[in-house]
Amino acid sequence: MLAMDTIRLYDLAVRDDRRPSPFCWRAKYALAHKGLAFEAVPVAFTDIPALFGGAHKTVPILEDGSKIIGDSWAIADYLDEAYPDRPRLFGSATERELCRFLEASLFLSAGRNVLTIVIKDIHDHVKEVDREYFRTSREKRLGRTLEEVAAGREDRLDAARAGFDSVRLALAGGGPFLSGASPGYADYITAGFLLWPASVATIPLLRSDDPLLSWLGRVQDLHGGLGHKSPLYPLSG
Amino acid sequence: MLAMDTIRLYDLAVRDDRRPSPFCWRAKYALAHKGLAFEAVPVAFTDIPALFGGAHKTVPILEDGSKIIGDSWAIADYLDEAYPDRPRLFGSATERELCRFLEASLFLSAGRNVLTIVIKDIHDHVKEVDREYFRTSREKRLGRTLEEVAAGREDRLDAARAGFDSVRLALAGGGPFLSGASPGYADYITAGFLLWPASVATIPLLRSDDPLLSWLGRVQDLHGGLGHKSPLYPLSG
Secondary structure (H helix, E strand, O other): OOOOOOEEEEEEOOHHHOOOOHHHHHHHHHHHHOOOOEEEEEEOHHHHHHHHHHOOOOOOEEEEOOEEEEOHHHHHHHHHHHOOOOOOOOOOHHHHHHHHHHHHHHHHHHHHHHHHHHHHHHHHHOOHHHHHHHHHHHHHHHOOOHHHHHOOHHHHHHHHHHOOHHHHHHHHOOOOEOOEOOOOHHHHHHHHHHHHHHHHOOOOOEOOOOOHHHHHHHHHHHHHHHHHOOOOOOOEO | OOOOOOEEEEEEOOHHHOOOOHHHHHHHHHHHHOOOOEEEEEEOHHHHHHHHHHOOOOOOEEEEOOEEEEOHHHHHHHHHHHOOOOOOOOOOHHHHHHHHHHHHHHHHHHHHHHHHHHHHHHHHHOOHHHHHHHHHHHHHHHOOOHHHHHOOHHHHHHHHHHOOHHHHHHHHOOOOEOOEOOOOHHHHHHHHHHHHHHHHOOOOOEOOOOOHHHHHHHHHHHHHHHHHOOOOOOOEO
16 A cells, blocks of 8 residues: 555556556666655556546656656656755756756757657557557557558668667767766756667667667666666666 | 956967957957956967977967966866866866767868858958968868869758758757857867858858758857857858
């Protein structure tokens, strides 16, 4: 039985307890960075409307006592505000703005290609109850069938990989983390972006000599090995 | 006659005292941000080997008394270190790392296309003494003639513009500066990147309704209108 004060993070779950959501990953890392114990409550896509009276259309949703917060950025802001004495996610307002730039940049450079590579695998991994919802909503959004979106995905692997060149360049001139000597929200955004395909993609996104892998391994090892706690496919091969 | 303690920033200059270097722009902004008076000393490409015994192959070079610093990042670091009581360029080591990511990201998303759009215009604007050096060094580096690199540049305007979508997205969700409520090094990197084509490009890079223009105008107005002090072509049309 959970104590009243357990923090819960409602976390998208698919078959085999895989956790593919990049936004949930960064929220889990945000909680861990703050040193806050939490339960990552597995939810299906179609569970979300039943949570908190349908107040939020997406996960993550954070439940901290009577506080219910949706949206990964709002969650990060809440955590820094509610727990100011714990390690900060954003050392300054400028850090936060620059993390927003990083998110925008990665979604533009890699988001579309990674999406087309993983979308059919996500469909094939969602729980039975989510299958129809996922197909219908995504096909409407994308204007094509999932099979059409995924077609030829092998041919987009190089472009998808190149979409992370900015991360490689930044790490090559600095590191060991994107945030510098110690990990921060920029690392969590980017790691979540890669744990998304790693959770479900049945073709490996990266080459085995990709320098991103050692950085990602460092992030996965953080906070008691948070990034190893859900099943993953090999991200490289 | 200059006092001994005048800070000098050796700044690439071409015809009509235009100042195209994105790296020099950010260094000038860095000095202005610190509230330091400086002289932006115009130099031709072929002047650089004669400066300080050829210690630096590129500008900007900062001369602050007996301190001679090359490279825009080294200059920024030096200024924060030597003038710790003045407004900081980097509020934290993480801010600096995230600015490095931003630089890498912009060069990857827009650098190549902007280069091909401006390179022949730079050639046509460099001082007579630089003409041969510029053509020879750039053609060797690029493996093609300047005319071949520039050919069809109109067709690359859309792609060049799209290379700044990450900046537009970040500003749309925040602002008024990329660094947040007040301007910072991320703004100076990005403004320098646009003042580069604005200094020499004989075709306008941006559309007249581009939201980048109002942000760039804000940056140009800063620090006594620094971004208006050298001649510019219209950046939009």
